[in-house]
Amino acid sequence: xxxxxxxxxxxxxxxxxxxxxxxxxxxxxxxxxxxGEIVEMTWSGxxxxxxxxxxxxxxxxxxxxxxxxxxxxFLGTLAFFGGALFLSVYLLVESxxxxxxxxxxLLGRQRATQNGKTF
Numbered sequence: 001x002x003x004x005x006x007x008x009x010x011x012x013x014x015x016x017x018x019x020x021x022x023x024x025x026x027x028x029x030x031x032x033x034x035x036g037e038i039v040e041m042t043w044s045g046x047x048x049x050x051x052x053x054x055x056x057x058x059x060x061x062x063x064x065x066x067x068x069x070x071x072x073x074f075l076g077t078l079a080f081f082g083g084a085l086f087l088s089v090y091l092l093v094e095s096x097x098x099x100x101x102x103x104x105x106l107l108g109r110q111r112a113t114q115n116g117k118t119f
Contacts, residue, residue, distance in 0.1 A: 001095060001102070005092055005095055008095075009088070009092060011084055011088040012092070019085070035048075038052075055079070055081075058079045058083075059076040059077065061079075062076045062087075062090065067108065075090065091105070
């Protein structure tokens with residue numbers, strides 16, 4: 001679990017630094033560029049479309065893990081718009097909350113508990 005946490009922290013730090021550099025050079029005007037490449041049917045557009053589906057899957061998983069509660073939908077929205085920046089922090093925080101139990105980390109406490117026993 002510690003190696004996974006190091007990966008999550010590294011992901012957050014590297015992606016944050018890269019994001020700051022890109023914003024300082026190009027601004028925050030991501031949406032027209034992102035969808036413009038999809039509309040142009042280029043390889044960059046294919047990557048963006050693929051990435052967008054990963055964001056949808058990530059948002060759906062976070063919402064599901066949180067029981068599709070108000071909190072779950074809020075966190076799912078953050079997962080969609082925040083991408084790996086959000087997910088790396090979310091998983092890092094949750095990994096400590098679940099005390100390293102990967103089943104609870106992946107499924108959420110409710111689903112990982114059966115008949116009062118946590119797996």
